[in-house]
Amino acid sequence: MHISDFLPKNGLFDSHCHLEGNIEQVMGKSRQHGVSGVFNAAIDIKTSKNGVLLAQKYPDYIKTFIGIDPQVFIPNHEFFLGFHYSDNQVEDFRRQLEEIYSSAKEAVIGIGETGMDFYWIKDLDQESQQKSKSLQLKLYEVHLQLATQLKLPLTIHSRRAEKECLEVIVKNTLSVKGIFHSFTGNYEIAKAILDSGNGLGVNGIITFKNANDLRDVYKKIVGKLTGEESPEFFYQKGIFFETDSPFLAPEGKRGETNYPYNVKDIFEFFVNYLK
Numbered sequence: 001m002h003i004s005d006f007l008p009k010n011g012l013f014d015s016h017c018h019l020e021g022n023i024e025q026v027m028g029k030s031r032q033h034g035v036s037g038v039f040n041a042a043i044d045i046k047t048s049k050n051g052v053l054l055a056q057k058y059p060d061y062i063k064t065f066i067g068i069d070p071q072v073f074i075p076n077h078e079f080f081l082g083f084h085y086s087d088n089q090v091e092d093f094r095r096q097l098e099e100i101y102s103s104a105k106e107a108v109i110g111i112g113e114t115g116m117d118f119y120w121i122k123d124l125d126q127e128s129q130q131k132s133k134s135l136q137l138k139l140y141e142v143h144l145q146l147a148t149q150l151k152l153p154l155t156i157h158s159r160r161a162e163k164e165c166l167e168v169i170v171k172n173t174l175s176v177k178g179i180f181h182s183f184t185g186n187y188e189i190a191k192a193i194l195d196s197g198n199g200l201g202v203n204g205i206i207t208f209k210n211a212n213d214l215r216d217v218y219k220k221i222v223g224k225l226t227g228e229e230s231p232e233f234f235y236q237k238g239i240f241f242e243t244d245s246p247f248l249a250p251e252g253k254r255g256e257t258n259y260p261y262n263v264k265d266i267f268e269f270f271v272n273y274l275k
């Protein structure tokens with residue numbers, strides 16, 4: 001299996017965003033920019049349910065990932081739920097997500113965002129780092145089991161944990177694939193992700209002035225382009241485009257609210273930069 005088998009084959013879509021604000025306005029502007037659809041990513045049970053409602057309301061344009069962001073187990077993070085969670089309580093998230101899925105299968109494109117984040121824990125004491133890592137891993141495995149069971153793709157948050165996130169997938173299942181969204185790792189891990197049939201998510205970071213290393217990674221992966229390549233050309237290779245809006249607005253708009261229609265600018269920047 002390849003990640004592109006799980007996702008639409010045509011058109012430029014936003015493969016990872018967090019929808020908010022005036023949805024009809026956001027959709028209208030995205031359509032004007034030629035964006036064929038948007039995939040909302042949940043961060044907890046509440047946003048999973050909201051994502052489903054949005055996708056049910058606008059079934060031809062919005063689908064949603066359902067899941068719990070790993071940052072719920074990172075102290076000082078706004079999503080932090082605490083370290084008191086038992087394995088059973090983490091397991092229970094799977095039951096809750098499965099229930100959400102069963103109530104609205106057609107609204108759900110996949111599972112996430114899930115994964116692991118070692119960036120925000122790097123300054124914590126040793127014990128807190130270990131606690132955070134073990135809870136994040138448990139939660140990630142719960143998502144992998146659910147994705148395997150439901151045959152759905154994953155959207156994976158892997159900041160400073162790309163290798164670890166890939167190892168867990170490869171070890172646990174061969175049938176489920178994911179997009180390593182907002183990928184910022186090195187060439188070796190990028191290649192390992194693509195070679196394993198998983199995907200990479202390119203967002204506004206690729207346009208940032210200080211993102212030369214990341215641009216070099218993609219240069220090495222895709223080689224020289226003509227500038228005429230379609231989104232599908234990249235999907236087949238496992239490369240997808242996203243905004244992660246409202247975060248990570250592209251260069252020139254940094255600090256502003258990001259919107260799904262900016263995926264068009266990200267795609268054009270990517271193709272033009274690499275030609």
Ligand SMILES: [Zn+2]
Binds near residue numbers: 016041
């Ligand atoms: Zn996100």
